[in-house]
Amino acid sequence: MEALSSLAFGFSVAFTPFNLALALAGAALGTAIGALPGIGPINAIVLLLPLCFSLKLPPESALILLAGIYYGSGYGGRISSILLNIPGDPGLVMTTLDGYPLARQGRGAAALALSGIGSFVGGTLTVLLLTFLAVPIARLAVAFGPAEYVALMVLAFALLSTMGQGRTAKTWAAICLGLLGAMIGIDGGSGVERFTFGSLEMLGGIDFTTLTIGLFAVSEILIVAEGMRSGAVTHLGSGDRLKIGELVRCLPAMLRATGIGFFLGVLPGTGAAVASALAYTAEKRVSNRNDTFGKGDMRGLAAPETADNAAQTASMVPMLALGIPGSGTTAVMLGALLMYSITPGPLLFTQRPEIAWGLIASMYIGNVMLLVLNLPLVGLFARLLLVPNWILFPGVLGLSFAGVYAATNSMFELLLTTGIGIAAYAMRKMGIPLIPMLIAFVLARLLEDNIRRALSISDGDPMALFSSPVAILFWLLAALTLLVPVLAPHLGRRIRTVSDSEGG
Amino acid sequence: MxxxxxxxxxxxxxxxxxxxxxxxxxxxxxxxxxxxxxxxxxxxxxxxxxxxxxxxxxxxRPEEIEWEVGDYGRVAVVAGASFLYPLALEFLGFVPATALLCFACGKAFRGPTVGTAIASLALAAAFLLLIDTLLGLPLPRGPLGI
The missing domain is CATH 1.10.287 (Helix Hairpins)
Incomplete structure (x- = not known):
């Protein structure tokens, strides 16, 4: 019951009026930005990140605000998926399959309510699991030395490359680019400048806010500018509200989806997109007796929604307990922690319990808050869908640059943001996934430091990386992960079609 | 294609x-x-x-890439405006520079001229109020003081 007393401590951190207000503000702001058509959760976090930093909040408050934004934006994204058929995030594609038909039948309000409840169920059950699992996992990981960490990170990259979207070679290229990008600047161990090309501005390395805004916000605007997505807004509808009976019928689907979401979310690299796709397919197989899936079946909406949120929350487990992010958004949060010079990982729970437990407690609060905030206010947020493109995207671009400037006070960083944005746009056109690149960027320093630490213990003998049984186990698992698609091409192809069908 | x-x-x-x-x-x-x-x-x-x-x-081992044909002119306008923005920021100050950026981008998204102009000014002023005045993070002021 140690977890419960720690959790109580976490609530004492999160329940200060200031932090509660931040959680509420984050959830509301996140929902508003997430509801804007085509602006996914990761963009919402990324847009608000520089402002969070420049406010000089204490780290636990900043993290609580970010978690609120994270939750809110996930919910906001559902509004545009269901009413507009525009998913702002790969994880939301499955939501449109039954959500949009429901909205067209005039049951948009019911669909949004169901999606909110499904997210609440998935999120809360997963936080509950997280509360009791994080510390035991972290305790196992405390014994990890540098060699085990190196092997674990390589395993995470291997999982990313085979389970994620896109070709394995392209994901590896993205990982390498992220690692190389993080090396720009002065090397801590020797004071040598790497990859700066004599530029003074590059000495400190690429600023994290610059990278994320360029990578996601700017590239998104360019993609939209090229293709000009448009959709007809379906109105909330005057149809029946969600009935208790319908909700009860969806409960088994939600529970199954929570299990799928949790399991896939804990694995680094798979994340919410795969989880929601699998949950939808599984639910369809179990319950599609009358061929109602895809035509507005409530269970077809509840399953991916619940799995999506369960996976999003579960990806906090490796982030908090091991310091290894499994998704784009947790990578952003990890980057945020690193900017406060806090290294997440097993010691976080003992050294900075106010951060670890404060964040976990705020996840409970965030889930409740969203439900309370959104069930009555969803109509208001849905209005945001009516903002025309020619106001929305200029506004997002302006806010991006204003945020980068506020965080860095540098014209050079603005130019770099645009440069990174254009490069990221080209990469997306070529099918190079961006999220592995972001995760690698965030992990790079940790990886290099651990390699160098391991090898300095052995005085440079690389066999030190394969010295302990745990490390060897991780290396074998990594090798196995890489070999699975080679040995079983059918399996690899199926995983890829599942994630491909969600688009990028 | x-x-x-x-x-x-x-x-x-x-x-x-x-x-x-x-x-x-x-x-x-x-x-x-x-x-x-x-x-x-x-x-x-x-x-x-x-x-x-x-x-x-x-x-x-190259693979086929699904390539949607888009309007690259619009992409170029948005990218070009973004590259010029830091320069404008330095000489004109936050509100004029941001309004110009938003206007160029808004036109690229096929906004009506007058509406886009009004929206751009309003957005730029709103960001200044939000970030500079409300949150207290200084943004560059130009010769006009905004």
């Missing part, structure tokens, strides 16, 4: 070159002192090699 295999060929060769460049750069680093036996060279060289291998594999 499909871009055929040339997209992957270009991407692959680019990655191959960057990978080799990274190895070469790391190799040529001058390290007067390192606190550990490995030093700052090894890691970038390994990563560069991996990137080169990945690039070569994309180059040698």
């Amino acid at each position: 499909k871009a055929g295999l040339s997209g992957d060929r270009i991407t692959g060769s680019l990655f191959l070159l960057i990978g080799i460049g990274a190895i070469w750069h790391a190799w040529s680093l001058d390290v007067p002192f390192a606190a550990d036996p490995v030093g700052p060279k090894a890691f970038p060289m390994v990563v560069g090699a991996l990137l080169a291998i990945a690039g070569a594999s994309i180059l040698l």
Whole structure:
């Protein structure tokens, strides 16, 4: 019951009026930005990140605000998926399959309510699991030395490359680019400048806010500018509200989806997109007796929604307990922690319990808050869908640059943001996934430091990386992960079609 | 439309070159002192090699890329305006520069001229109020004081 007393401590951190207000503000702001058509959760976090930093909040408050934004934006994204058929995030594609038909039948309000409840169920059950699992996992990981960490990170990259979207070679290229990008600047161990090309501005390395805004916000605007997505807004509808009976019928689907979401979310690299796709397919197989899936079946909406949120929350487990992010958004949060010079990982729970437990407690609060905030206010947020493109995207671009400037006070960083944005746009056109690149960027320093630490213990003998049984186990698992698609091409192809069908 | 295999060929060769460049750069680093036996060279060289291998594999086994034809003019307008924005920011100040950026971008998104102009000014003023006045993070003021 140690977890419960720690959790109580976490609530004492999160329940200060200031932090509660931040959680509420984050959830509301996140929902508003997430509801804007085509602006996914990761963009919402990324847009608000520089402002969070420049406010000089204490780290636990900043993290609580970010978690609120994270939750809110996930919910906001559902509004545009269901009413507009525009998913702002790969994880939301499955939501449109039954959500949009429901909205067209005039049951948009019911669909949004169901999606909110499904997210609440998935999120809360997963936080509950997280509360009791994080510390035991972290305790196992405390014994990890540098060699085990190196092997674990390589395993995470291997999982990313085979389970994620896109070709394995392209994901590896993205990982390498992220690692190389993080090396720009002065090397801590020797004071040598790497990859700066004599530029003074590059000495400190690429600023994290610059990278994320360029990578996601700017590239998104360019993609939209090229293709000009448009959709007809379906109105909330005057149809029946969600009935208790319908909700009860969806409960088994939600529970199954929570299990799928949790399991896939804990694995680094798979994340919410795969989880929601699998949950939808599984639910369809179990319950599609009358061929109602895809035509507005409530269970077809509840399953991916619940799995999506369960996976999003579960990806906090490796982030908090091991310091290894499994998704784009947790990578952003990890980057945020690193900017406060806090290294997440097993010691976080003992050294900075106010951060670890404060964040976990705020996840409970965030889930409740969203439900309370959104069930009555969803109509208001849905209005945001009516903002025309020619106001929305200029506004997002302006806010991006204003945020980068506020965080860095540098014209050079603005130019770099645009440069990174254009490069990221080209990469997306070529099918190079961006999220592995972001995760690698965030992990790079940790990886290099651990390699160098391991090898300095052995005085440079690389066999030190394969010295302990745990490390060897991780290396074998990594090798196995890489070999699975080679040995079983059918399996690899199926995983890829599942994630491909969600688009990028 | 499909871009055929040339997209992957270009991407692959680019990655191959960057990978080799990274190895070469790391190799040529001058390290007067390192606190550990490995030093700052090894890691970038390994990563560069991996990137080169990945690039070569994309180059040698290119796959078709689904390529939607879009309006590249609009992309160019948005990108160009973004590149000019820091310059405008320095000389004109936050509100005029941001309004110009939003106007260019809004026109690229096919907004009506008058409406876009009004919206751009309103957005720029709103950001200044929000970020500078409300949150207290200074944004650059131009000759007009805004």
